[in-house]
Amino acid sequence: MEQKEIRALLTAVREGSLSVEDAVVQLKLEPFRELGFAKPDLNRGLRQGAAEVIYGAGKTPEQIRDIARALLSGGQERVLITRMSPEAAAVVSAALPLDYRELGKIGILGGIPEPDGDGTVVVATGGTNDLPVAEEAALAAEMMGSRVDRLYDVGVSGLHRLLAHAEELMRARAIVAIAGMEGALASVIGGLADCPVVAVPTSVGYGASFGGLAALLSMLNSCASGVSVVNIDNGFGAGYLAAMIDHMGRRRE
Amino acid sequence: MEQKEIRALLTAVREGSLSVEDAVVQLKLEPFRELGFAKPDLNRGLRQGAAEVIYGAGKTPEQIRDIARALLSGGQERVLITRMSPEAAAVVSAALPLDYRELGKIGILGGIPEPDGDGTVVVATGGTNDLPVAEEAALAAEMMGSRVDRLYDVGVSGLHRLLAHAEELMRARAIVAIAGMEGALASVIGGLADCPVVAVPTSVGYGASFGGLAALLSMLNSCASGVSVVNIDNGFGAGYLAAMIDHMGRRRE
Amino acid sequence: MEQKEIRALLTAVREGSLSVEDAVVQLKLEPFRELGFAKPDLNRGLRQGAAEVIYGAGKTPEQIRDIARALLSGGQERVLITRMSPEAAAVVSAALPLDYRELGKIGILGGIPEPDGDGTVVVATGGTNDLPVAEEAALAAEMMGSRVDRLYDVGVSGLHRLLAHAEELMRARAIVAIAGMEGALASVIGGLADCPVVAVPTSVGYGASFGGLAALLSMLNSCASGVSVVNIDNGFGAGYLAAMIDHMGRRRE
Amino acid sequence: MEQKEIRALLTAVREGSLSVEDAVVQLKLEPFRELGFAKPDLNRGLRQGAAEVIYGAGKTPEQIRDIARALLSGGQERVLITRMSPEAAAVVSAALPLDYRELGKIGILGGIPEPDGDGTVVVATGGTNDLPVAEEAALAAEMMGSRVDRLYDVGVSGLHRLLAHAEELMRARAIVAIAGMEGALASVIGGLADCPVVAVPTSVGYGASFGGLAALLSMLNSCASGVSVVNIDNGFGAGYLAAMIDHMGRRRE
Amino acid sequence: MEQKEIRALLTAVREGSLSVEDAVVQLKLEPFRELGFAKPDLNRGLRQGAAEVIYGAGKTPEQIRDIARALLSGGQERVLITRMSPEAAAVVSAALPLDYRELGKIGILGGIPEPDGDGTVVVATGGTNDLPVAEEAALAAEMMGSRVDRLYDVGVSGLHRLLAHAEELMRARAIVAIAGMEGALASVIGGLADCPVVAVPTSVGYGASFGGLAALLSMLNSCASGVSVVNIDNGFGAGYLAAMIDHMGRRRE
Amino acid sequence: MEQKEIRALLTAVREGSLSVEDAVVQLKLEPFRELGFAKPDLNRGLRQGAAEVIYGAGKTPEQIRDIARALLSGGQERVLITRMSPEAAAVVSAALPLDYRELGKIGILGGIPEPDGDGTVVVATGGTNDLPVAEEAALAAEMMGSRVDRLYDVGVSGLHRLLAHAEELMRARAIVAIAGMEGALASVIGGLADCPVVAVPTSVGYGASFGGLAALLSMLNSCASGVSVVNIDNGFGAGYLAAMIDHMGRRRE
Amino acid sequence: MEQKEIRALLTAVREGSLSVEDAVVQLKLEPFRELGFAKPDLNRGLRQGAAEVIYGAGKTPEQIRDIARALLSGGQERVLITRMSPEAAAVVSAALPLDYRELGKIGILGGIPEPDGDGTVVVATGGTNDLPVAEEAALAAEMMGSRVDRLYDVGVSGLHRLLAHAEELMRARAIVAIAGMEGALASVIGGLADCPVVAVPTSVGYGASFGGLAALLSMLNSCASGVSVVNIDNGFGAGYLAAMIDHMGRRRE
């Protein structure tokens, strides 16, 4: 498509309908504009039903509402708003049909799409206090078109709870392993599963958890293969990446 | 298959050819043995030509040689040895047909298999000092059956070198982004590509790089979606994960 | 016991009263269920009068109340609630006969049991600001069935206060040494006593105490034998461990 | 000029109009007073229209108002107030014609001077959350007499936005590169531009950004030449330094 | 006994065979000498067959030899030397019948005593690289009179290896859990066992293990009850503490 | 004196007026009681007019009032209360003639004594934001009987302000150097003065000051001789130590 | 020039001598190639006599020699080699007329150019141990065409040594302030001078200098305006930046 534009421009030059000078100007601007199309596959994927994302933290409720409205009126079918405060949800709800999930501080416009991934994304947490991050991850993956299996509160100090779900873990296309405190969940899951595991350290804990640092270091040092790590509390990033992996097969076609 | 074993055991009990007591013993051991098959898909994948891995650090040359010999005589077609010193290579070479790649401290037995992944894994580095980690990643991915495209020395302080390879980046199934110092490469690549990016901070640098901490924190904070991080200098882990993602499509079948 | 179940199952298979297929399913689930009984001794101990524990932080007052009610109606004689806010105490008190100790933020249902340990657990603190953590430790140990001797405000900068209690220290079965700031108490007590010393760094302090890090590192570096450390401010963990040690003799019988 | 004073004093001594004793006293005080003129060039610069600065943090609104009033009545044409709270702005506005820019928490008295630098100072930010620091930098540079070009939200994960402004970057006399999270902006800009780049890490971010530490380390490790770093969130310091560089040419004359 | 001495002194004063002045001097020295008997129980235990300990690091081979010789000739039956270099072992062996275990850098004089503890101490490690620390712990516990069960290389990324030993874990009187890298072993074992677990982080690892810091923080944050932590690589301290707990029952008598 | 008591006791034993048994008991308690007199000189010093100290942080206003009242009624002439909130001051003022200095959060009962030290203690600060810590130091030193010279806002970025007071610095018996941010003041003063310099890092600053860590490390690394450091914001500790040094000469007599 | 190329291409299309398809291909490659000229001014500057730089660390002596030879034969007049070991110097000297300065580990080919900057760059150090970093900075600036004034060993603990050079500091166009330990030099110089000060923390020191961290944090917190910081021990970066600033005036023309 973009090649078509260049071709059209060149043809216009050849045909004399565009001066060399004007073509020079357009081409000088082109390289950077071209890069605006840097993610064609993803864009395509998104246009096929997945969501555009607004990072809500540090934005006023009104800013969020206006961006969301602009996206929808611009043709975007679905919008995902992360780190959305209840106050922002109230403001957006007054203007748009918002589906607000307070636990994960997630706002949804346009509904969750039908899953169209290759399999299932598992979102597992060590404890109940990790649920907000887990919901952010799970809803992000769902908005990107993945089927999500939630395995909450399966921390390693009660191993039987985790092992009772060994089959879900082994069947998954990608797993998001979320844990605070000592973060051992990622290693144990990484040893059980044979798909990519995206580990999310959380800031849950106290004392020597140092705001998630203990879990972060623990996860980075995981001896299990196939484990990688995102930022502390970055549920969205993990859910997005897991959904991306869950769509690798389809993309191949 | 494993169900078949249980079924056979139960049938033997029913038929009286196995005593209840003996069956009890076998079943008590079973659950844990069963977990030994925890990664059937991967095992399958490995049996189809990919390599078994020996982590060479902290092992004597003789230990490495003996483990390698045992694996090969046990039917393993290929063996990958990481963090292998030249001394260990000399010892193993005396006994086995070793292909030793000194730059990445990688030893290969049985040769690199034909690629059978979904596409290409790109391994990109910020500077020439990151090459050892990069070769560890690239050879790991190749031994796991991926085609690897090496983009070395494309650091962000000379952006044109990286942009000159934008097409390879956009075509990749998975990218390993390796950088020391400030680690910005992962973010820039994450912004250009639309496949999973596995970031590897390296200990290359001095002063406030603090042995790779600066690059690690930088990569964890990447604003780009689809980026996750492994341990400092963990080229193998990144190459393995990238190859795993590169085989997601085939697995789907 | 669990062997009996397997034997019964196998006998049923042999006798034809259970199909091989159904037995397969039950056995596949078994290993994980089996692990549910992983702590029989402790469970037994707890059933003999000690408390079930609810970690109150991050739970709403209503959640705490409902869990507590469920435990009690499920036959649990006593319930210990840690990190319980006064607000939660008010809500629980309205429904259940709660004994709330505000200093340690501990709630008790069912009363403190008669001590049935081997001897005495000493809970010692460096300063008066460490009392909340100390009370959490002391009440945890008491709820687990230990007799507790409280030695508060015996910090090492006034050594005579500590030495005046040398006899209690030497007579103890386990000692919980709690200190913020420089955390020297654990080393000094470790040098005086000859029983296990569980050190608890506290976040009491300012400046270079860095939220308890100084005390934590100090305690980890203790030159005295028999000293081990739990997380900053983890009074419950220390009290629980001390009570466990205080019951080692009984368990032996 | 200051030599003139000494000369006058010496002449007074020679002429007998000043006693040796009194001269001794004046000269004993002189060295330190003399150092009060330690920045003659800058003072000159400032007298030619630039601003005196009040650091507003930790001062009461009344203190700020009184200092500002004293400066203006002392002949200072312009005053720049940084880290100024809206409360302080309200108090000062009641007494003086304040131009308050809430985004950057900057108060201006006497207006922004006509630019008299050598060229343009570019202030670039990675994200919209960095705007407060950016405005502090931009207004500081403007009050010091520089023309400022604002390039906001040109973070490296969307490289085309930055490249679209490559020309501004290449034309600048000095660039202030402001970014939180991974701080890669400084390296990328440092690689594109050939003027001094003053990098400002910001505390924007969460988790492993550790209050700006990740961006700080990243920027210190920049591989690009010509990049130096100021304290986290120190927009003023960066803007001031950039303006100083932007006046180097004029000073040469 | 010590009371007997005081009584004898007082009787001597009463009987006039000791002057008041001389008694003053002796009593002034007494309190501190008295504290020399601060650990009577332990001393008793040690006299009943357990070992005196020499910390070998930072001592010359000759110093170690001389201290060992002095201890033996002073009546000590057994001597345990930790952190002993092969060089020191050579020097000591030339003079004394040393049993040197190079893996754990442990020297033994007088042989390992018959176990006289309450049960078994389990020493478990995550990987083979942790063996030196593990042997230091195991031999320390054995020299203190405990029976030791070694479970090596049972890291959490291959959970079945650990679970295959669940029974040993559940039967133990105390467990030393040793792991580098992510240190998850302590949490998983803490969840399986119901005896005190002494966790030892090791400096095994690279990159973000930061010399054992990752494992240390992970273990301190363990969610499992009954887990406490000693210094990085402190195998001796953990083995000593585990043996102390393993003798709690006997002491009770 | 204490020898006299022992002598009296022994004489009583010799004379038969005290039984051997009773003497044993008294002597067993003695060592620890004796240590209660561990600081006789200081106590004497304090009784000669200096103040008893109450650390106000973490105490309720009522606790502070009651302790103060007890001290005064127990014969203490003066009481110094540090880290005292305005709320606590209000409560204490209602009951006692409190002299409250809000800037340093210091409460004084009994007035400041006449200076009786050897010379002058200088309290110097880098900036105006360090004043609360400085006042804590200055008033502590004054309450301990020292004459205090306050040199505020003499930071090293405006060296002439500091040098203008070179004579006070050179004449001092002890100097308290207080600075946040980069903490360079201690080194510069240490180079100018030839008396002990007690450096106090403050938590004043932002960004990479990390709550005073930057100033703390800077001061610990001071190249100047005679400089030592106390905890961040520990004005009291520095003032107390400086006053102690300022009384060394008198003590010698 | 580059516009000329585009114009030529477009003209060729218009004239039919280049097919539209071929032009598309060339233009698609263009943007990135174009960026290869991203630093035209600097390149120009360098061609006018300044040096090309080889970072010697991590390169073999032979690699350095070959790169240097290639640069010289490619027309480069001068080459600067940093972090060059004596071994590398020996190898290069055998082939090329190398001027090796061992103190700064700097190799020079083609000689130092005549200074053509606007004024003088001052390189100041706190102690003699900082000299290697200082020489790296000074020679880098000289090779970039600046006149350098070396003020070595003027640390702040002996202020008079620094003040004796106040005039040089005030006359400088840019100052490189190099210090380890407490790093106070940057602040003091920043307060005296009115030109940009580039601060270089060094790893000189011990204990709490933590490899330069103390000096780094100190310099980042400098209260003086006009101070910015580069990486620990990065003498080259500072010298390069100072020389860049020293040429700002010339560039303006």
Add this chain to the structure above:
Amino acid sequence: MEQKEIRALLTAVREGSLSVEDAVVQLKLEPFRELGFAKPDLNRGLRQGAAEVIYGAGKTPEQIRDIARALLSGGQERVLITRMSPEAAAVVSAALPLDYRELGKIGILGGIPEPDGDGTVVVATGGTNDLPVAEEAALAAEMMGSRVDRLYDVGVSGLHRLLAHAEELMRARAIVAIAGMEGALASVIGGLADCPVVAVPTSVGYGASFGGLAALLSMLNSCASGVSVVNIDNGFGAGYLAAMIDHMGRRRE
């Protein structure tokens, strides 16, 4: 004296024997030269028998020898060389009558002076591994004219060893408390003594001692009054400061 010089200069101006211009030049240079006398008292003290100091680390043996020779030939009676390697000692010994103390890496020229302080400086260490730092401190204090009492290996885990020396501690004019590992010695001594305590953390230890950081933080957090801290392993600084305090009384006269 210096006033005399100014007066002479002014008189010369008045009398016409010095031109105004020449006086201007001399006066412009004066202030800085004047500061060269900044430490008259100390210098005087040193001239009265104490030592000049050479910091040996980072200097070649020849440099040390030459500086020492220059000092002696310049009239210095005694020279103290710290951090002196055996190699340097050999070189210096060949030329000068060196008294080398290898344990503390201290070289002495001119002998140790007769003590002329007010009392005794106690140097106490926690363990035998701290001896090198302790000897550096003790010899530094002795070279500065203090009588030193060495209390080595009195760590807090064996409290009786320390308490046996309580009298020495209470009689001291200043105490240097040296300890690695947990650094509790400073707090305990600070609680026993009533003179200034200079705490020296040492890098002795392993694991979580982090090169002395644990001891450093512990000492900074000491609850005992009168304790201040110097850099890790800075025996010289502590000994120098203690000797300075030990001479406060004499100076008063």
